Amino acid sequence: MGHYRTGILIVLVLAVLTVVEFYIALVTHSVVFLMLIAALKAGLVIWFFMHVKRLWAAEGGH
Amino acid sequence: MAASTTPMKAAGHAGAHDDAHAPTETYAERLRLNRLGMWLFFISEAFLFGALLAARFYLWGDTRPDLDQVVGLIVTSVLLLSSASMYIADTAAEHGQWRVFSVAAWITMILGLVFLFGVMIFEWGLFPSIYKAHLTPWDSKYGAVVFAMTGMHAFHVITGIALIFIMWNLARKRRFTPERHWGVEASAIYWHYVDVVWIFFYPALYLIGSVVHLTGH
Amino acid sequence: MTLLLSALVGGWDSGWTMYPPLSLQGSVGYQFVFWSVFAIGLSSILGSLNLIATILLMRPKGMSMFRMPIFCWAVLATSIIQLTATQFIGIDFLLLSFERSLGMPIFNPMMVEGVNMGGEPLLHQHLFWFYSHPAVYVFVLPGLGIISELLPVFSRKPLFGYRWVALSSIAIALVGFLVWGHHMFTSGYQPYLRVAFMISTLLVAVPTGVKFFSWLGTMWGGRLTFPTPMLFTLGSISVFLIGGLSGPVLATTTTDLFLHDTYFVVGHFHATIFGGFVFPFFAAIYFWYPKITGRMYNEALGKWHFWLMTPAFWVMSIGQMSVGVMGMRRHIADYDAGLGIATGQLWITLAGFVIAFSILLMIYNLFSSAEVGRVAGANPWKSRSPEWQIASPVPDISYPAPIRVVGEPYDYGLLGSPNYVAVGAGDD
């Protein structure tokens, strides 16, 4: 299971952030807050799930 | 064209001396090109979804329709879980664990379908016998934007599921190795991308703005 | 094809900007237009994706970004625009077609008890111009790239300030994303946007100015010769100058409130597109003709083409601007005789016919010279670009061995400075 640990950790963080989003929306309608959290979530997905840094890897490394 | 190296990363290229100068490109070079192409495609698509978000903020401003919050949270979670299973599938392919890959790919496809049907049943109201949705695309700007945004997203979900199915089938025929599985990687990052889009769509549709109760339906 | 078919089922009558609600009223022809633009948009996105990937990853050895032919920089800047902005018009026309067919109220207002529950016509203008302004640069940037490419060859001098010219292309492309609102100065949007878009639009003048001054710097102290491609390059500069200089009056909201949607705009637009695209396009055709066919075009006919077309074009665009100032609206098929613009219109029309005739000359020239033209040889212009170092017409396998670029692309005046050497396989 070792290879999958990061992925599962990130999913947990994403889940927590989603719940936080939901509760923030109950108290405030702030576009900025919610979009910031969304950007953070998107950043996590892009970095850890989509491996954006492989773009800069000269070798076909995984 | 001839073999290539970018000057920015020339140092990292030192290892691939074998046939780097032959007119045909190596797998590593093709992989770089494929990856770049895929990411350029993502950038391009970002503007597509960005335009939809812009339309949403332009038309709705600080209001939103009264969408079912439970449905929103559930479909969002389902898509998130599917991203997790896709991550497992991708990592499994990297390590040659094809059984894990196959199971995880199927979980992803099923979760994707659950998401799709969730939207179709509860937001679009395609099956009124199960659930009567109150929005239609033609009654107001609220329905119009919801349908435009979820519709465009659903289109990407469908293509994503199709891609994963094709990759599962190719993997079944042993077309991939831990070293060479660009197809799996591409469908995985595509699937995650669809998730990223929803990460922005979810607050835009369900959370931001104060609820407007539509009258006369 | 579908665009042409559209004419059969009623065409479209809102002009190319397709402003709703008008575009929601007309015939089925509109649907054809929407779908054909959608298809063309898709092809242009995929094309630009290919070009960016090629430029970033498939350069020959030794050709760093700042050793590329300057035209490649222009193409890179263009592709960035096409890759991204095109999606906006795609989604815009998709929504328009849905509004037409399903009645989704995205653009057409729908008043319910004094509250607008429907769409906003201005949303279309925002989405449309966010693409369509940069789209103009999609035409113009490669043209400016061709000017920058050809001037050094015929001046026998390096391109003045290569890096600045290259980066100014990127700058124009990026600023181009911030100026769409100047098409909407009179549209009734929020007044503060007028100020913001006025400033961003005026800023376009800066990178454009860099290009002009660099061209002058390239010619200054050179050894100028004037074959047809050079004539068209200079013609482009002169016409683009007219187009560019008529820009600030339109960019400044105050004067634009008067000039908006008049023939002045038509004149401005024609001058920028002809100067930035059509003239450089002709220059490029004449320049690369020997490389493509292996034969020279007819120089005398080429010069006739130029000397007919360029003055005619000056008459036409300045004529359009002057009738615009006198009150001629654009987008109309007929004009009011009372405006006193009949003479002006006559001149414009005559100039138009002269331009058309001169282009016929070129077409005849291109076809006939392919048969009877003098054999050109590999490098009739003594250019330093790699494509001129191989035989004309280009053989199937362009470079028998991979090449390594060792020199600057525009080292004219440095005798014996090599541009590239062929490297054997395995020689790293």
Place this chain on the structure above:
Amino acid sequence: MSKSSSDKRHFIIVAVLVVVTTVVMGIVLNGVLELPVAASVQAHTVDWLFRVHMWLIAFLFALVSVFMVYSFVVFRRGKRQDEGEHFEGNTTLEILWTALPLVAVAVFAYIGVVTLNTVTSAPPDEMVIKVEGAQWLWNFTYPDGTLSTNELVVPVDQNLTMQMSSKDVIHDFWVPEWRVKEDVVPGLTTTVHYTTDKTGEFDMMCNQVCGLNHTLMIAKVKVVTQEEFATWQQAQLVKQDLQTASR
């Protein structure tokens, strides 16, 4: 003359030529481009800025074209067989011709903002006329209820505010003699302000494509004296009463 491009004499000659060309072009441009009669206070501001811009254009045109034509003449290859001088650029010059246009842009943007404010701000004591555009005619409603179709009669030396709405598609309110125009958009109320300062008859044209008869969507504008205006309004009201009575 010396053929070296850095010779000072080249630059002196070019500078003189630029000045001469600027003056000539400025005069020619302002002569060739004849604006319609200016019949509103706003029009004078617009015209003033237009003329200022013409001088800017004249200068920039002279700058580029003189350098270009001078190069054609002096730096042509002729019978020489050598290459051009080898210099690849000049960073100081590049910075200079990036910075100076920036300053010019700032100045013109400032002038633009100030004048924009003058021509678009609401004047005091204005007469608010409701304008409705429909395919393909214009309806005007005056403060006292006077109605008029395709004919706008207004008194001279009067501050006017047009409150515009559209029945169907986008139209545009434009009287060339008043210069400023503004779109008439369905779902929105747009406004535009004028101060008339000249009597006369003008055309008010729709300037946003609005379908088949867009070209003919023209209303007559009559700027008349205060007395004439009162008479017209009276007559118009009587006509309206007769119409309602006969209905």
